[in-house]
Amino acid sequence: MPVKALKPYDIPARDRQEVFGTDQLLYFYVPNRYWFAQAACFRVPQAMTFQNWWEAMAAPLIAADPELSGKSWSAGHWLLNGTPWVPDPDQALAAQSVTHKAMLSWIPE
Structure with a gap:
């Protein structure tokens, strides 16, 4: 259901x-x-390599899933924004x- 603003919304997005x-x-x-x-x-430096991102951010996150823990990024296929x-x-x-607010999806094998 749409929401009708009472006043013009003129605030720039913070992201x-x-x-x-x-x-x-x-x-x-x-x-x-x-x-x-x-x-x-994740907030990532634009200069960060994919491997560094995987090791520092993605791998620790997927370690929560017992079936994915320890898997390599190459053990599956990837989507960038679909x-x-x-x-x-x-x-x-x-x-x-990989631009600002891009979506990386990993489909493990």
Whole structure:
């Protein structure tokens, strides 16, 4: 149901890219897993490599799921904003078209 504002809403969003400087927000989702009902959101440096992000942020998160704990990022396929994507572990996230508020989905094998 739509909500009618009583006054004009003229406040800039607080999650826009320029607020984060050289960082960005990155959503990470593992579909069809009971441990992960929703995407997690990370604040990551744009220069962070995919491998560093996996080791520092994603792997500790998925360790909560006993079936996924210890799995490599290469043990599955990836989607970037719903499109098939192959990560380069040694390249920066921003250099791989991972933009502010992008969604990375990992479908483990």
